[in-house]
Amino acid sequence: MNLDGHVVVAGLGFGDEGKGAVVDALCAGRPTTAVVRFNGGAQAAHNVVADGRHHTFSQFGAGTFAGVPTHLSHFVLVEPFALATEARQLEAAGVRNPLALLSVDGRALLTTPFHIHANRAREDARGQERHGSCGKGIGETVWYSLLRGADPGDVVEGQEVLGEPGEAPTVADCARPAVLRRKLDALARFYAPLATPRHSVDELVALYRDFAAAVRITDGEETGRLADRGRVVFEGAQGVLLDQHHGFHPHTTWSTTTPHNARELLAGRPHTVLGVVRTYHTRHGAGPFPTEDPAVLARYPEAHNGAGEYQGAWRAGHLDATLLDYAIAACDGVDALAVTHLDADRPRVVLDHGSPAVELTDPLAWFGSRLPVAVTGYGPDRADYRVARPSRVPVTICG
Known part of the structure; x- marks a missing residue:
């Protein structure tokens, strides 16, 4: 696991795992050449709170507050009107000339x-x-x-x-x-x-x-040039449980949400895959949710998530061990976890469908029994995140 090299960030749930905050934390702490978006489009909603500012990143990369440029790969669907609106919002939040931080692969499909x-x-x-x-x-x-x-x-x-x-x-x-x-x-x-x-x-x-x-519109070699210049963080959108191949049709996205697109862009270059997961599961809108529990929704209110006109209601439930293991397997290799919402009081986990939820008395130990924990989030702000420094310890929580 090398977070000083290229890192691929993928959500292991139904989306809304905290990928934006994780990408921001990765970019704020170490030199980063670019954030490369490797799937999705204007529907992404990655919340970042840092230095008194909040923005829900959609097409711009979540490293923007850290001054890191964004490259939209050819796997991204580009919506220029929404992009212009987001640029104005970022400018109002203090980002100078946001469009100057952006490059776009000319092969990317246009959403009109x-x-x-x-x-x-x-x-x-x-x-x-x-x-x-x-x-x-x-x-x-x-x-x-x-x-x-x-x-x-x-x-x-x-x-x-x-x-x-x-x-x-x-x-x-x-x-x-x-x-x-x-x-x-x-x-x-x-x-x-x-x-x-x-x-x-x-x-x-x-x-x-x-x-x-x-x-700046580029050719298909731009990601390779960026990767050869320095560290690149690849930011995924949505979650593996919504993947067009691995999700539960028809409640899926028309996108590859696993790390496979990023691996193709890296073309064999070494990298670390970081899977992002909450201490409890959430879902936006329709679709199966085996561990949904209205009590969880009431217990953990969301400041930056709510019902969408088309997407539907914001839903929450207990951590689902079966779906988490399924998502990890669908990625064909996850090197470490980023665990968010560790400030949630006494979260519970369903170990097998049909079994009652049990309290996670030590969430970090439980996640660490599956994979090393490299990033932890104890709240919505950048200051609430910790990124592991190079270490031989399998579960790494650094102050």
């Missing part, structure tokens, strides 16, 4: 208002059978990118193709107005029966051209 409105229309139509979507167009962006060569009437990933699809727009297209216009025209025609956003194609071409001028 067409995707967002279609996503919300589909989720509204599901009624009580909602999937728990964030309503940010994530699944729709990925789905549309899979339609090349499909014909109207075909069923792709469980959804009928209603029109003639075109090529999916990418970030690089924002600097190529003619190409972008052609792709957006096709998007507008394709989604016209489902939803029509307020922005016209002409407006979007102009706005996206401004976006391209404001950020």
